[in-house]
Amino acid sequence: MSELEPKRAIDGAAEESIHIPIDGPAPLFTQLKGFWTTFAAQFKKVTTVEYPEVKEPTAPRFHGRHQLNRHPDGLEKCIGCELCAWACPADAIYVEGAENTDDQRYSPGERYGKVYQINYLRCIFCGLCIEACPTRALTMTNEYELADDSRKKLIFEKEDLLAPLRSGMLQPPHPYYPGTDDQDYYHGRVTEAHPSQEQK
Amino acid sequence: MTAVQPQTDQITLTIDGFEVTVPKGTLVIRAAEQLGIQVPRFCDHPLLSPVGACRQCLVYIEINGRAFPKPQASCTIPVENGMVVKTQLTSDVAQKAQEGVMEFLLVNHPLDCPVCDKGGECPLQNQAMSNGRGESRFEGKKRTFEKPIHISSQVLLDRERCILCARCTRFSKEIAGDPFIDMGERGALQQVSIYEKDPFDSYFSGNTVQICPVGALTGSAYRFRSRPFDLISTPSVCEHCASGCSMRTDVRRNKTLRRLAGNDPEVNEEWNCDKGRWAFQYTMAKDRIAVPLIRENGVLREASWPEALAAAAAGLKGKKAGVLVGGRTTVEDAYAYAKFSRVALGTNDIDFRSRPHSAEERNFLASHVVGSAVRYSDIDQADHVVLVGIEPEEESPIVFLRIRKQVRQRGLVVTAIAPWQTRGFKKLDAKYVGVVPGTEASAIAQLALTSASVIVVGERLCESAGALSAVAELASKSGAKIAWVPRRAGERGALEAGAIGNLLPGGRPISDAAARVDVAAAWSVESLPSAIGLDSTAILAGAASGAIEALVVGGVDPFDMHAPEIAGLDKAFVLSLEMRPSAITERADVVLPIAAVVEKSGSFMSWEGRVRAFEQSVPETPHHSDLYVLSLVAEALGAPLGFSTVKGAAKEFGTLAKWDGARESFTATTASTAASSTALATWRQLLDNGTLQINEPNLAGTARAAVARINAAFAKSLAVVNGDLITISTDRGALSLNVEISDVVDNVVWLPRNGVGSQSLRMLGALNGAEVKVRKGL
Numbered sequence: 001m002s003e004l005e006p007k008r009a010i011d012g013a014a015e016e017s018i019h020i021p022i023d024g025p026a027p028l029f030t031q032l033k034g035f036w037t038t039f040a041a042q043f044k045k046v047t048t049v050e051y052p053e054v055k056e057p058t059a060p061r062f063h064g065r066h067q068l069n070r071h072p073d074g075l076e077k078c079i080g081c082e083l084c085a086w087a088c089p090a091d092a093i094y095v096e097g098a099e100n101t102d103d104q105r106y107s108p109g110e111r112y113g114k115v116y117q118i119n120y121l122r123c124i125f126c127g128l129c130i131e132a133c134p135t136r137a138l139t140m141t142n143e144y145e146l147a148d149d150s151r152k153k154l155i156f157e158k159e160d161l162l163a164p165l166r167s168g169m170l171q172p173p174h175p176y177y178p179g180t181d182d183q184d185y186y187h188g189r190v191t192e193a194h195p196s197q198e199q200k
Numbered sequence: 201m202t203a204v205q206p207q208t209d210q211i212t213l214t215i216d217g218f219e220v221t222v223p224k225g226t227l228v229i230r231a232a233e234q235l236g237i238q239v240p241r242f243c244d245h246p247l248l249s250p251v252g253a254c255r256q257c258l259v260y261i262e263i264n265g266r267a268f269p270k271p272q273a274s275c276t277i278p279v280e281n282g283m284v285v286k287t288q289l290t291s292d293v294a295q296k297a298q299e300g301v302m303e304f305l306l307v308n309h310p311l312d313c314p315v316c317d318k319g320g321e322c323p324l325q326n327q328a329m330s331n332g333r334g335e336s337r338f339e340g341k342k343r344t345f346e347k348p349i350h351i352s353s354q355v356l357l358d359r360e361r362c363i364l365c366a367r368c369t370r371f372s373k374e375i376a377g378d379p380f381i382d383m384g385e386r387g388a389l390q391q392v393s394i395y396e397k398d399p400f401d402s403y404f405s406g407n408t409v410q411i412c413p414v415g416a417l418t419g420s421a422y423r424f425r426s427r428p429f430d431l432i433s434t435p436s437v438c439e440h441c442a443s444g445c446s447m448r449t450d451v452r453r454n455k456t457l458r459r460l461a462g463n464d465p466e467v468n469e470e471w472n473c474d475k476g477r478w479a480f481q482y483t484m485a486k487d488r489i490a491v492p493l494i495r496e497n498g499v500l501r502e503a504s505w506p507e508a509l510a511a512a513a514a515g516l517k518g519k520k521a522g523v524l525v526g527g528r529t530t531v532e533d534a535y536a537y538a539k540f541s542r543v544a545l546g547t548n549d550i551d552f553r554s555r556p557h558s559a560e561e562r563n564f565l566a567s568h569v570v571g572s573a574v575r576y577s578d579i580d581q582a583d584h585v586v587l588v589g590i591e592p593e594e595e596s597p598i599v600f601l602r603i604r605k606q607v608r609q610r611g612l613v614v615t616a617i618a619p620w621q622t623r624g625f626k627k628l629d630a631k632y633v634g635v636v637p638g639t640e641a642s643a644i645a646q647l648a649l650t651s652a653s654v655i656v657v658g659e660r661l662c663e664s665a666g667a668l669s670a671v672a673e674l675a676s677k678s679g680a681k682i683a684w685v686p687r688r689a690g691e692r693g694a695l696e697a698g699a700i701g702n703l704l705p706g707g708r709p710i711s712d713a714a715a716r717v718d719v720a721a722a723w724s725v726e727s728l729p730s731a732i733g734l735d736s737t738a739i740l741a742g743a744a745s746g747a748i749e750a751l752v753v754g755g756v757d758p759f760d761m762h763a764p765e766i767a768g769l770d771k772a773f774v775l776s777l778e779m780r781p782s783a784i785t786e787r788a789d790v791v792l793p794i795a796a797v798v799e800k801s802g803s804f805m806s807w808e809g810r811v812r813a814f815e816q817s818v819p820e821t822p823h824h825s826d827l828y829v830l831s832l833v834a835e836a837l838g839a840p841l842g843f844s845t846v847k848g849a850a851k852e853f854g855t856l857a858k859w860d861g862a863r864e865s866f867t868a869t870t871a872s873t874a875a876s877s878t879a880l881a882t883w884r885q886l887l888d889n890g891t892l893q894i895n896e897p898n899l900a901g902t903a904r905a906a907v908a909r910i911n912a913a914f915a916k917s918l919a920v921v922n923g924d925l926i927t928i929s930t931d932r933g934a935l936s937l938n939v940e941i942s943d944v945v946d947n948v949v950w951l952p953r954n955g956v957g958s959q960s961l962r963m964l965g966a967l968n969g970a971e972v973k974v975r976k977g978l
Binding site for chain 2: 079080081082083085086096097098099109110111134135
């Protein structure tokens with residue numbers, strides 16, 4: 001009988017009960033072998049992690065909490081297109097778009113995400129939203145500590161999801177880097193906030 | 201275009217191997233549709249003339265074994281006997297041609313899909329997927345234009361996205377008659393353009409947004425608000441006028457985000473007006489009344505429903521009461537008011553006409569309008585349409601579109617009896633009979649009509665004494681049909697439901713004892729009040745004099761009426777059913793909140809008498825319909841209505857809606873002969889200060905300016921030119937407006953009735969034909 005063959009035929013009532021022979025205690029050697037396994041395990045390297053004091057790094061592509069990325073000058077990459085919400089199989093994402101104006105510019109182009117919520121009670125971390133995002137605004141971090149004690153706290157708002165401002169970045173809303181337009185942003189030609197803007 | 205021409209000749213052709221027989225003149229693309237074969241298309245629209253602009257519908261065609269040398273646009277080729285058509289499904293030639301055209305269309309089309317409002321419901325997106333090449337071969341630079349430009353305050357044009365299908369320009373030219381957009385430039389630079397000095401000033405501009413097959417034309421109100429998958433779409437009916445447009449209401453998270461024209465070939469075809477499309481912000485106004493209010497020590501305070509209902513019952517119990525319904529109720533709500541008035545209050549003092557009205561009108565409605573069934577199709581078949589007391593473009597836009605369609609297609613004769621030859625009348629090619637307001641009767645009497653003619657009568661004709669009598673006389677003499685077209689959506693339904701002092705539901709005259717017995721039996725009451733009820737003005741006057749002690753008021757603005765006795769509201773106990781604070785709630789003793797149209801189900805009755813049922817669009821709402829609230833009040837009064845749901849009311853009204861007995865008889869009124877030296881002409885424009893148009897600045901931006909219109913001779917006598925300020929006054933008030941010299945009859949000044957800064961009723965207290973004084977300057 002090869003390993004791949006089913007142990008029990010689906011039809012054939014005769015084979016439904018399998019005879020398990022009981023012929024007294026196992027031989028002494030077999031018992032000692034079992035005790036030895038237990039004894040030897042004490043000297044093995046411990047795989048248990050003392051979480052939360054000790055935290056193991058995740059796999060590099062682990063699907064953790066989402067992040068809304070920024071252009072190098074701090075403008076948001078999200079354009080509020082809702083493709084992530086559309087792709088989401090768990091209906092965990094809620095987006096409302098709005099229009100950028102010259103005075104209130106959050107992202108390059110006409111549109112930005114005014115409301116952006118991810119409900120981590122619903123999210124199944126499948127990553128389809130990341131694949132759907134046309135501007136690479138939405139990516140996933142490796143952060144997995146997402147437990148909390150109320151439903152409300154597990155609905156992450158835009159400010160909870162936005163990437164932190166790194167050096168050279170400026171909190172939107174702010175205008176384009178002087179002399180550039182949305183295409184320059186999409187092609188990566190804007191690398192930092194303009195010094196004149198930073199002083200404001 | 202093809203659907204309306206009666207064709208008897210049938211033609212048989214083969215499409216993709218299937219034989220199909222269609223009327224002569226049918227386009228190939230339409231014949232294919234009958235077989236369920238979808239040829240991709242952009243410019244083709246069944247209600248617009250064929251143009252063959254986008255070239256997406258190319259198919260391979262043979263006639264009697266001879267093939268066309270090239271693939272042909274199936275949207276411009278009429279069928280022929282023996283034609284063999286192969287679409288993209290069976291012909292590689294057609295498939296390749298379509299892929300090629302799609303590739304060309306996409307060359308300059310920007311990759312805007314993620315930010316474009318059309319994304320997800322875009323024919324270009326969909327057909328690029330179904331009929332285009334999978335991959336782009338284009339590596340060049342796309343042509344760009346400045347993004348988006350406002351062609352009016354509510355329509356945005358993104359020329360990069362435009363594929364030049366000319367649907368919008370054809371619609372504007374052919375359907376709306378407002379050719380303010382057209383194709384400019386040539387070749388790759390061709391673009392939809394507006395004239396430098398004329399904005400896209402059309403009451404129907406929203407339709408261009410809806411029929412645009414790409415995201416080139418988008419509406420300001422819906423800009424970036426939602427995606428199709430977010431929306432719950434409900435078929436609904438427009439509440440703004442009596443045209444009865446079928447609509448679609450799109451709701452996201454209990455907020456109405458957009459309304460679109462529905463497709464009803466018998467009524468609005470696929471069009472609607474901008475007011476119906478964009479005026480819905482009032483339902484989400486911040487000042488909506490959310491909970492019942494009770495007046496205590498002179499101020500309204502919030503109260504619980506049981507407390508408010510008890511207060512309402514205490515205020516109404518045993519009092520002599522009157523009911524003002526308002527013209528915006530659904531049929532079921534109006535029926536509830538009508539029954540509430542008779543059963544719970546024991547009075548016939550009920551009137552839905554919260555506008556200028558007359559005894560002649562009430563008699564006319566009871567004898568000529570209630571139960572009548574003049575349809576849009578009667579306009580389609582009419583030999584002559586007479587417009588009197590109505591400017592259809594302003595007061596019933598779909599009636600206007602339907603008449604215009606017939607004028608364009610078969611030269612329908614239109615006569616307009618009015619004091620001003622408006623742009624709308626000119627677009628209808630109407631024979632204009634200029635009359636001083638108040639003298640319409642004599643102009644009507646001079647008309648010669650046939651039994652195929654339709655007399656379209658506006659609600660404001662009642663302001664001209666004797667005019668409705670003249671209409672009735674003309675109709676009985678010639679057999680012409682009378683189409684009474686009120687402005688408000690609920691008026692015809694309220695009339696049929698008996699929310700008026702001289703009628704019971706179904707148009708049963710109150711004066712008819714048999715009718716009263718009939719209704720009393722249906723309502724399981726011993727008897728019904730037999731005295732003919734008062735009209736709106738008399739009810740308010742009665743309240744002021746003390747003859748009426750309590751009022752139940754629906755959605756009514758007292759200042760819509762002529763010379764309302766506001767004091768009556770202060771004196772009597774007032775129960776108000778309202779959505780938002782108003783002149784009534786300011787004076788009401790108990791205010792009960794009610795639902796807006798999108799928050800309830802029900803039905804409107806269009807001017808035709810056609811029942812237009814609709815479902816609740818907003819899934820979750822704390823508000824209830826008028827009839828539910830009335831049923832609670834009736835219960836508190838100890839006289840239950842017997843229904844508390846729309847279904848229940850509709851079912852009960854259904855048993856009473858038909859009446860075979862005699863209608864009220866009509867007593868003609870003689871026209872007055874008193875002539876005024878300077879007469880006022882006034883009516884409401886489509887977009888104005890209306891309470892249902894609040895919080896929509898984009899829509900208000902396309903309202904026509906409120907100006908005073910006089911003719912050149914009058915202007916000369918006043919020594920004013922275009923743009924000068926003139927003051928129009930009566931003994932009750934005055935208002936000043938800029939002059940625009942127009943085609944108005946001599947010694948008449950025309951004013952908008954509810955324009956910005958020009959509320960002729962409220963500020964002048966004057967009706968059509970009233971004597972006014974006009975002077976230059978302030």
